[in-house]
Amino acid sequence: MPACQTNTDLARLATSGIRRFTALANQTPGCVKLTLGEPEFDTPEPIREAVAESLSRGLTHYPPNNGRPELLSALSAYMRGHGLSYDVDELIVTCGATEALSASLLALLNPGDEVIVPVPAFGLYETIVRAAHGTYVPLDTSEYGFQIREEELESVITPRTRAIIITSPNNPTGCIYTPETLDAVANCAVRHGFCVICDDVYNRLVYDAGYERFAVRHPELRERTIVVDSFSKPWAMTGWRLGWLAAAPSLKSQVEKMHQYLVSSVPAFLQDAAVVALGLGIDEMVDTYKTRRDLVCSRLDAMGLSFNSPGGAFYSFPRIDSFGMSSEEFCERAIREAGVALVPGSCFGVEGFARLSYCVSDSDLETGLERLGEFTGSLGGVSF
Ligand SMILES: Cc1ncc(COP(=O)(O)O)c(C=O)c1O
Structure with a gap:
């Protein structure tokens, strides 16, 4: 039986790239996911x-x-x-x-x-x-x-x-x-x-x-x-x-x-x-994100990656175009070779960048940044 006709404009769209890369990370044992915009805090x-x-x-x-x-x-x-x-x-x-x-x-x-x-x-x-x-x-x-x-x-x-x-x-x-x-x-x-x-x-x-x-x-x-x-x-x-x-x-x-x-x-x-x-203040969570933001910026600097300093939210979007590969390839290799997951810039409509989310636990962020530093170092960047 022929398939039902569906919304052709919708059919042309790919499913969420963020979910796709998170799924790839989930299939990789021990991978640290810096992919989702999902606060790790519990609702107060x-x-x-x-x-x-x-x-x-x-x-x-x-x-x-x-x-x-x-x-x-x-x-x-x-x-x-x-x-x-x-x-x-x-x-x-x-x-x-x-x-x-x-x-x-x-x-x-x-x-x-x-x-x-x-x-x-x-x-x-x-x-x-x-x-x-x-x-x-x-x-x-x-x-x-x-x-x-x-x-x-x-x-x-x-x-x-x-x-x-x-x-x-x-x-x-x-x-x-x-x-x-x-x-x-x-x-x-x-x-x-x-x-x-x-x-x-x-x-x-x-x-x-x-x-x-x-x-x-x-x-x-x-x-x-x-x-x-x-x-x-x-x-x-x-x-x-x-x-x-x-x-x-x-x-x-x-x-x-x-x-x-x-x-x-x-x-x-x-x-x-x-x-x-x-009616509830959120200063504690904001302070935590700010501390993590500062950590991410200093580590990306140490890796020699360039980025615009993020003034809010919980993401950083470093340039990765100097490594001579697409953002998808960079992120796939980071998962497979270094056990750290980011989201390719292509998922947000631009090439040459990757999104790193820092609304994860301090220990995951620390491990993820360490692995990212080793990975970029192995590609010829500054090893962290
Ligand atoms: C920019 C932006 N707008 C909207 C949303 C969706 O938010 P909500 O959970 O309220 O649907 C998100 C979620 O990540 C987002 O990043």
Whole structure:
């Protein structure tokens, strides 16, 4: 029997490269995985306790589509505390940033509409844009320290440009956008009338001064900005699948329709726990990541690898092009020959780099860096 016809735009896409390289690492006994963006910390106890309490109170029915009123109020207050003014009716609680991004793009795009994505970038964006029959327009930033220059951005804008997705701190580079980058995006968005989707999932994981969020710096673009945030990274809640988005009513009313038909709502009994999370400090985790960031930078320096210093998130993205092989080959050989797994730059849309994730235990990070140093040393780099 012939196979069913499926979405051809989706069928053309490969499965997640990050998962592929993690699977390869899993098949290699003793391999240290520096591949996933998955905090190794446990979700703090008070958040977990709140779920038990919600279940015992019987919060097991459909909640309001956009979120329980208590959580929406807490989110509005939390965002105000971070310089963003959104009322409860401008917020949607989502199944992670993943669903927030999916609902936003599905709500925005008509077939053939273009979405600009500065690369390297998180692979999810391309998948959603293509699955929604949009046109994915990568903008290579690797020659400009992973910043966006106005003339480069201008050069990829067309009358079909509907949105740009910006991520700061960035996955995979860890870089933070400069005010010049944010202004370049704002200037083009005003001139050409497209939306700015801010994937701010790493906004609490910042280690250097000077970080600014697009929506805080450019409130005049509020009507065409969507802010996406998540509980996953700051509170080590990746498995909870909890995030949210904020947008002015004209945009939010369309995204809300998509959200209702995609998932209806987020599990009721998780939402009071999310309120607890918003009230918890995360300084200890941030300090730990900062210490690891410093360690990674000093070790990469010692290996003679060049990289842009990551100001946030928990990734570093060193150049590996001097070794004369593709990023896939470099990462495959690192797994097989040295027992350390990184993710090739090609998985994020650029060649010549590899992503190293440092949200792993101190001992795994230490061993992984040692093995990476031996591996690059064996390829003719500086041996660590
Ligand atoms: C840049 C970026 N956006 C979104 C997500 C997805 O986050 P969530 O777990 O909230 O769906 C990730 C996860 O790694 C990410 O790195």
